[in-house]
Amino acid sequence: MKKIVIHKPGGYERLVIEQHPDLTPADDEVLVDVRAAGINYADCVTRMGLYGSARQYVGYPITPGFEVAGTVRATGKNVTDLAPGTAVFAVTRFNGYATQLAVSRRQVFAVPATLDFPQAAALPTVALTAWYALFELAHPHAGDTLLVHSAAGGVGSMLVQMGRLAGCRVIGVVGASHKVDAVTALGADAVIDKSVQDLWSEAQRLAPGGFQVVLDANGVATLGAGYRHLAPTGKLVVYGFHSMLHTRRGVPARLRLAWDWLRTPRFSPFDLTTHNRSVHGFNLSYLFEHGTMLQQGMRQTLAWLAAGTLHPPAVTPYPFAAVAEAHRALESGQTTGKLVLIMD
Ligand SMILES: NC(=O)c1ccc[n+]([C@@H]2O[C@H](COP(=O)([O-])OP(=O)(O)OC[C@H]3O[C@@H](n4cnc5c(N)ncnc54)[C@H](OP(=O)(O)O)[C@@H]3O)[C@@H](O)[C@H]2O)c1
Numbered sequence: 001m002k003k004i005v006i007h008k009p010g011g012y013e014r015l016v017i018e019q020h021p022d023l024t025p026a027d028d029e030v031l032v033d034v035r036a037a038g039i040n041y042a043d044c045v046t047r048m049g050l051y052g053s054a055r056q057y058v059g060y061p062i063t064p065g066f067e068v069a070g071t072v073r074a075t076g077k078n079v080t081d082l083a084p085g086t087a088v089f090a091v092t093r094f095n096g097y098a099t100q101l102a103v104s105r106r107q108v109f110a111v112p113a114t115l116d117f118p119q120a121a122a123l124p125t126v127a128l129t130a131w132y133a134l135f136e137l138a139h140p141h142a143g144d145t146l147l148v149h150s151a152a153g154g155v156g157s158m159l160v161q162m163g164r165l166a167g168c169r170v171i172g173v174v175g176a177s178h179k180v181d182a183v184t185a186l187g188a189d190a191v192i193d194k195s196v197q198d199l200w201s202e203a204q205r206l207a208p209g210g211f212q213v214v215l216d217a218n219g220v221a222t223l224g225a226g227y228r229h230l231a232p233t234g235k236l237v238v239y240g241f242h243s244m245l246h247t248r249r250g251v252p253a254r255l256r257l258a259w260d261w262l263r264t265p266r267f268s269p270f271d272l273t274t275h276n277r278s279v280h281g282f283n284l285s286y287l288f289e290h291g292t293m294l295q296q297g298m299r300q301t302l303a304w305l306a307a308g309t310l311h312p313p314a315v316t317p318y319p320f321a322a323v324a325e326a327h328r329a330l331e332s333g334q335t336t337g338k339l340v341l342i343m344d
Pocket of ligand 1: 040041042129151153155175176217242282331335336
């Protein structure tokens with residue numbers, strides 16, 4: 001098998017393709033011949049050495065990757081319901097950037113007939129992230145107004161669609177004009193283009209009473225203002241910090257990071273109480289033990305896909321060997337939808 005290994009955190013040159021012995025599944029595992037692997041911003045943060053769960057669960061060397069699609073090659077002795085050759089997709093805590101993956105049966109799902117391998121590999125992380133943020137944390141009501149930052153991206157494009165499925169009015173925010181049409185096509189009721197519009201005066205104009213939910217993976221750039229633009233009973237859901245990751249050739253600028261960390265708002269319990277606002281945060285990579293809940297999110301996602309009410313993310317494919325190029329593109333902030341590695 002081949003896999004991409006990061007021996008030491010750093011820039012794009014740290015993504016090295018290596019040959020390794022084929023894997024054997026443990027008793028409860030499925031061995032997947034991987035055809036496509038989803039790329040997430042967290043993989044870039046893992047490469048930079050700043051992803052906590054990468055250090056906690058694996059350390060370096062590490063093979064990044066949270067999701068794959070492919071065919072069943074073999075199964076462990078306790079797995080009796082998946083024949084070799086079955087098309088599957090899986091979520092995994094690391095090791096997805098590889099031509100083979102051995103993964104617990106409970107993290108494996110059949111690929112719906114309407115999806116190809118790249119679309120199936122692109123789906124689970126962004127769908128589960130959006131589902132968890134909206135339906136386990138925010139619980140929006142029909143008619144609520146939602147603000148979705150980075151609305152054209154992987155997670156953002158799922159948040160826009162799921163927000164609409166919940167009957168909400170969805171305002172998407174993008175950082176570049178070429179993304180506006182994509183967010184409108186996803187069903188957003190309005191799009192704020194930060195590159196040509198003032199984000200918060202436009203947000204105020206579109207939601208004078210404030211937002212019931214703000215979904216933010218920017219970090220310091222927008223957290224404080226997002227909180228101030230919540231309506232009474234509003235919820236700020238924090239799930240990433242990408243605006244804080246200034247890099248040079250893929251290496252984080254640690255001084256700027258430290259400065260942003262210091263400037264990141266801390267929320268006062270007195271203020272939360274007085275204003276009836278709340279702040280939520282989560283990171284799915286620490287929730288793998290909550291398999292039943294995540295399976296529920298995946299079942300709901302698959303039901304929406306089957307009904308044709310949810311569309312898989314738009315995919316930009318990259319050859320396995322072009323992984324560095326893919327990371328560079330994702331970190332440029334200019335991509336829309338999902339980037340996916342395609343195995344040779
Ligand atoms: N907590 C969790 O469990 C969880 C799970 C999955 C993802 N996430 C987080 O969700 C966010 C989105 O992830 P994704 O994989 O779907 O990525 P993505 O949204 O497809 O791409 C990142 C987007 O963030 C914006 N951005 C702002 N500052 C940036 C910077 N310095 N570098 C790169 N992009 C920047 C850009 O969009 P605009 O300029 O249009 O805003 C860019 O397109 C990330 O922060 C990721 O860590 C969290």
